[in-house]
Amino acid sequence: xxxxxxxxxxxxxxxxxxxxxxxxxxxxxxxxxxxTRRLAERIxxxxxxxxxxxxxxxxxxxxxxxxxxTEMAVAMRAATAAADGPRARVHALAxxxxxxxxxxxxxxDAIFQLDGGLAYAREDTPEPLKxxxxxxxxxxxxxxxxxxxxxxxxEVFWASLHGVTTLTRSGRLPPEETERRVRLLVDRLPVV
Amino acid sequence: xxxxxxxxxxxxxxxxxxxxxxxxxxxxxxxxxxxTRRLAERIxxxxxxxxxxxxxxxxxxxxxxxxxxTEMAVAMRAATAAADGPRARVHALAxxxxxxxxxxxxxxDAIFQLDGGLAYAREDTPEPLKxxxxxxxxxxxxxxxxxxxxxxxxEVFWASLHGVTTLTRSGRLPPEETERRVRLLVDRLPVV
DNA sequence: CTTCGTTGTCTAGCGGTGCTAGGGTCGAGT
DNA sequence: ACTCGACCCTAGCACCGCTAGACAACGAAG
Numbered sequence: 001x002x003x004x005x006x007x008x009x010x011x012x013x014x015x016x017x018x019x020x021x022x023x024x025x026x027x028x029x030x031x032x033x034x035x036t037r038r039l040a041e042r043i044x045x046x047x048x049x050x051x052x053x054x055x056x057x058x059x060x061x062x063x064x065x066x067x068x069x070t071e072m073a074v075a076m077r078a079a080t081a082a083a084d085g086p087r088a089r090v091h092a093l094a095x096x097x098x099x100x101x102x103x104x105x106x107x108x109d110a111i112f113q114l115d116g117g118l119a120y121a122r123e124d125t126p127e128p129l130k131x132x133x134x135x136x137x138x139x140x141x142x143x144x145x146x147x148x149x150x151x152x153x154x155e156v157f158w159a160s161l162h163g164v165t166t167l168t169r170s171g172r173l174p175p176e177e178t179e180r181r182v183r184l185l186v187d188r189l190p191v192v
Numbered sequence: 193x194x195x196x197x198x199x200x201x202x203x204x205x206x207x208x209x210x211x212x213x214x215x216x217x218x219x220x221x222x223x224x225x226x227x228t229r230r231l232a233e234r235i236x237x238x239x240x241x242x243x244x245x246x247x248x249x250x251x252x253x254x255x256x257x258x259x260x261x262t263e264m265a266v267a268m269r270a271a272t273a274a275a276d277g278p279r280a281r282v283h284a285l286a287x288x289x290x291x292x293x294x295x296x297x298x299x300x301d302a303i304f305q306l307d308g309g310l311a312y313a314r315e316d317t318p319e320p321l322k323x324x325x326x327x328x329x330x331x332x333x334x335x336x337x338x339x340x341x342x343x344x345x346x347e348v349f350w351a352s353l354h355g356v357t358t359l360t361r362s363g364r365l366p367p368e369e370t371e372r373r374v375r376l377l378v379d380r381l382p383v384v
Numbered sequence: 385c386t387t388c389g390t391t392g393t394c395t396a397g398c399g400g401t402g403c404t405a406g407g408g409t410c411g412a413g414t
Numbered sequence: 415a416c417t418c419g420a421c422c423c424t425a426g427c428a429c430c431g432c433t434a435g436a437c438a439a440c441g442a443a444g
Binding site for chain 1 (some may be wrong): 400401402403404405
């Protein structure tokens with residue numbers, strides 16, 4: 001028994017190592033640099049070991065996405081907890097969202113851009129993703145306004161933040177004005 | 193002279209063929225399926241011929257993006273021309289934007305997601321991209337509201353549409369509610 | 385009309401990718 | 415002490431973007 005348990009522990013530890021290494025490599029050099037060979041070399045195992053933990057590269061991205069979503073939810077809740085009043089909460093939320101994306105671009109991509117094989121917006125959506133959306137909903141739902149479903153409002157505000165994030169990071173929007181763009185969204189979309 | 197001219201014509205014709213074929217293949221099977229080998233086979237030339245027209249795959253994506261941006265500007269202007277009043281124009285614009293993205297997903301990606309080696313938001317930005325932004329600006333600038341630069345407002349509205357588009361297409365937002373999301377943006381962001 | 389040189393295209397190949405088949409090693413359980 | 419199964423590695427597949435170098439076709443010059 002004890003031997004099996006030790007092996008299971010070691011296996012789980014190695015899986016964490018894979019995910020952490022993939023994330024690290026992605027943040028350092030971008031997801032294109034995360035190849036199965038490089039990843040295998042960094043964890044000091046051969047390539048096929050990766051496939052005994054994950055079906056393929058896609059699932060590794062998915063694992064990073066789930067980890068990231070959990071952290072992002074925490075970050076957003078921490079930011080909104082300190083804010084006073086609905087609009088201030090929304091503002092704090094938006095800034096936290098953009099800050100997370102800027103500090104963890106590769107993780108952000110794993111969650112919101114890349115294909116990690118995850119189900120979104122469904123019943124079988126993984127808990128971390130649901131929870132990240134819930135974190136958005138907690139602050140945005142209260143400013144949806146009459147006749148607008150909180151969920152729908154949250155989706156729209158989220159999409160706007162996502163658009164600003166991705167267009168800015170790909171060089172399609174000049175980064176200097178980000179704060180003014182956010183203020184415009186926070187001023188106009190919510191109903192307080 | 194005439195011989196050289198004929199060769200130039202043929203060369204230009206072949207370049208159009210490459211771009212059209214890349215676009216077609218991308219729309220049919222996605223950009224991942226657009227490999228230099230497949231593309232070469234479809235135009236019935238060898239791979240190196242592609243490299244006598246474009247520096248690499250990236251530039252081919254860029255060429256598709258420019259072509260698409262031109263078409264998109266035309267589509268948006270056509271949609272807004274028929275609309276009556278500022279808010280109706282914005283609504284028509286938004287619907288035209290999303291319709292273009294839905295009908296030409298690969299082209300949309302070439303313009304707004306992939307790296308086509310193009311400069312955005314700068315003086316040396318290619319004319320088609322500037323013009324597509326100008327088409328947005330024409331309808332959105334007039335509803336920016338007091339104290340908000342038309343350009344900034346356009347960027348924000350555009351980013352919101354982009355967010356809705358990409359999140360929906362990647363399965364992160366359920367597609368059924370798109371129309372309601374657009375209406376929310378059109379109701380709240382502009383100042384009429 | 386022949387020769388030369390340029391222009392254009394092709395074949396072949398480089399180093400990389402994600403992924404997998406199959407063999408060998410090593411250690412746990414009898 | 416031996417068997418057997420779990421585990422991991424080497425090697426290789428088919429594909430990728432891209433390029434070097436051979437070769438053919440053709441206009442210009444003698």
